[in-house]
Amino acid sequence: MAMCEICGARRRAGKNVSHSNRHTNRWFFPNIQRAKLIINGKSQRMKVCTRCLRTAQNKQKRLLV
Secondary structure (H helix, E strand, O other), rough: OOOOOOOOOOOOOEEEEEOOEEEEEEEEEOEEEEEEEOOEEEEEEEEHHHHHHHHHHHHHHHHHO
């Protein structure tokens, strides 16, 4: 199952709602990407959601400035 290794985001249950307001069950999945991240000075390949990827990139930019 898709899961972010940083924040632990997993699939969530929800419902499709049609125009006639009928509800059917469905899953919402996080947008998981494989990425190389530098953690404690070492490069690691991880499965990360895009929200965490954006946060990590912003933190790196702040450290460089």
